Amino acid sequence: MRAENIKTLVSKELKHYLNTPPSYVLASVFLLLCGYFFAQPLFLINQANLNSLTDIAPLILTFFAPALSMKLIAEEKKTQTIEILLTMPFSEEEIIISKFISASLIMITTIFLMFTYSITLYFLAKPDTGHILGSYLSLLFTAVCFLSIGVFASTLSSSQINAFISGFAISFFFYLCGKVTFFLPIYLQEAANYIGIDSHISNMSRGVIDLRDIIYFLSISFIFIYLSINKLKNMRVR
């Protein structure tokens, strides 16, 4: 795997994102929705924190991340440009990782723009900086994790709609898993709690950066990136 190749591919992918209006629409809708959930407790119950946002943002991300990543491979398959990419001197690993990085960069930029929300908190009150930074970090990890799922979903089909639905379904599974533990038998509760994204987010958003949570997010991303690479390789064997 060559860094130079990844740089070339990331730059191309970013051009695709920046040359197409849906990327801007998607980012604006995400910021508006998050802005609403940020402002609601601030004005309704005078609370200067990000609790409401960190509660709802993962659910918004189950839509936003697959929507951002659905075209990455599915579009290339549909337009047959995947044939161009795979016959150029790039490996499958380079192609998948570059697509994941470029989508992550767009996501990170969008989340970075949300910092303006928390800056306003400092004008109005004295919020807990650890909680603010932890909340953003949890959002970033969740977003990147769901993006890796989105990339994988995009390799499954040549239809962007199918890729979106599959990406949403898998992401929603991880979102839901931690929320339904009390419906499960006791022996499954701990496992479901670990698989679900909820417990890991709540630790981070309290300002507690636990290595186990970071390993959890990185493992999920790694697994889905690995699956995506394998899927792309299998496509050539058929």
Add this chain to the structure above:
Amino acid sequence: MITTENITKSYGNFKALKGISFKVPSNNITVLLGPNGAGKTTTLRILAGYLYPDYGKVEYFGQKYDENLEFKKLIGYIPENNPVYEDLEVTEYLEFVAKSYYLGKKEIKIAVERCALKEVLGKKIGNLSKGYKQRVSLAKAILHNPPILLLDEPTTGLDPNQAYQTRELIKELKKDKTILISTHILSEAEAICDNILIINKGEICASGEKESLIKQYSKNSYVLRFDGDIENKFIEMEGIKEITAKKENGETEFIIEFENDKDMRKDIINFAYEKKLPLIEFYKNKVTLDKIFSKITKERL
């Protein structure tokens, strides 16, 4: 030089290629000719490294093709239907291609000049005409100056002028390249190729130089047209294999085939003169590529 040996490829239960072997010589244009679904695109996809064969091997200049990325630099490839990144500008796309091969602006400039793309450089590829899109793909394929060009139906969908320009450009490139073009357009194949590979139902049915293939399938046959209703007197000539006669619009046409390979033009003219036959048209019946193609592909049906 491209050499393939016993390449087999199946999609589920369907055998797309049934152990094909062939050679594509250097500094030549070889045309892979076949009806739809014959296996042309699968062959080119395997040669370009997009698909892996189930069995068999591909060699480029005597070296076995493997998954090494360096091999991909030997090939310039235009896939079927000419896919392009429609939301990129021509410059952005060519810069991406150049960077992929660690090349600079000099190579982009050469490709742009060769493919006459200067006036559309700042335009989005999606807004270009089919002809320009084809040129953009050709510029992409030749930008890294590969010794091998694989072009899958490069003139499909182009108007006659655009198709002619593309063919001329390809002819120009053959000086220092091994070119393999797949097509089902026989006139294009006839106009452009030095060598022919005819593929049908996943098998190579005929291969060789265009001229020798035409010679192989040629018959010593002549077409004569006479004014009026003429009786068949040519039966008196020696060495006749077959005569077919057709009367139409007050004219009579004979197609005479001889058993030997001797040039019979003088004999025929003399015979017609002696018999005082009102000859109005006479020519040697040449075998065209479409006749060969039709004969070979129908034989295999």
